[in-house]
Amino acid sequence: EADIYQTPRYLVIGTGKKITLECSQTMGHDKMYWYQQDPGMELHLIHYSYGVNSTEKGDLSSESTVSRIRTEHFPLTLESARPSHTSQYLCASTPGGQLNTEAFFGQGTRLTVV
């Protein structure tokens, strides 16, 4: 079982609120990712990080921001939640190096903005 944890698992929040989705991994992996997953749709990469102090935007335009101050921690923040942000958010990590092949995923955070 992967040692990557997301909190909260479920969140219902009102429009305009600021929220932070937490992701931590204990595997010492350098690369971490945030994906958005809607039912029947592919995972969309919204942010990733190569390591501490590295953050990159993914393929999907997002109003969220991320930070990577510690190797094990990669939180995602929405400054002002909107109903269009309702989705499942998945955090993942891979070991460093070019040949990493397996992404380890957290359980996901299911966000509902009302």
Next chain:
Amino acid sequence: QKEVEQDPGPLSVPEGAIVSLNCTYSNSAFQYFMWYRQYSRKGPELLMYTYSSGNKEDGRFTAQVDKSSKYISLFIRDSQPSDSATYLCAMRNYGQNFVFGPGTRLSVLP
């Protein structure tokens, strides 16, 4: 055209059936091909990984990659109700990020 297409399903089969799940892709540079299994309300977990073309077998699961046709498959033999999940194909090039298919939801009926 999406970079990775996957049979949408959903797919329902009786217990013991052979299941075939398929993906096609457009980027000929992909070299690493993976199948992830995702149970309801869980994150995806790696099921099979294949580098370049060829077959790989692991118990009841066989992954096939045909790079000339840009086509990958996952076969499940003697399917079990515990195999009921969404199956995601994923692929990537050397040093690049993963590209995932939309997933196929499989139900194996007892």
